[in-house]
Amino acid sequence: xxxxxxxxxxxxxxxxxxxxxxxxxxDLARAVGKTPQxxxxxxxxxxxxxxxxxxxxQAILAALDLKLTAELxxxx
Numbered sequence: 001x002x003x004x005x006x007x008x009x010x011x012x013x014x015x016x017x018x019x020x021x022x023x024x025x026x027d028l029a030r031a032v033g034k035t036p037q038x039x040x041x042x043x044x045x046x047x048x049x050x051x052x053x054x055x056x057x058q059a060i061l062a063a064l065d066l067k068l069t070a071e072l073x074x075x076x
Contacts, residue, residue, distance in 0.1 A: 010068065011043055017064040032059035 018028060025043065029036040034056055042056050061068055 008045075011045060013066065014043060014060060014064060017066055021064065023064075028060060028063060031063040032056065034059070 018025070023031075025039045026036045029039045032039075038056060039060070042060060057068070
């Protein structure tokens with residue numbers, strides 16, 4: 001089964017990259033032209049964030065020089 005979602009592992013990678021680049025969420029918001037609140041919703045996930053904002057995720061990953069990849073679930 002092909003799976004692609006904004007899961008905790010992806011959010012953790014983004015947070016680690018922010019730390020490595022010494023960027024705050026506000027810095028990231030400015031880099032992608034969004035509000036800090038939108039970045040927080042995307043990074044925290046939950047009901048009103050995460051995978052529901054694919055355009056924002058594309059901008060976040062581009063700003064941090066990251067690429068989202070999908071892989072087959074080896075359990076299937």
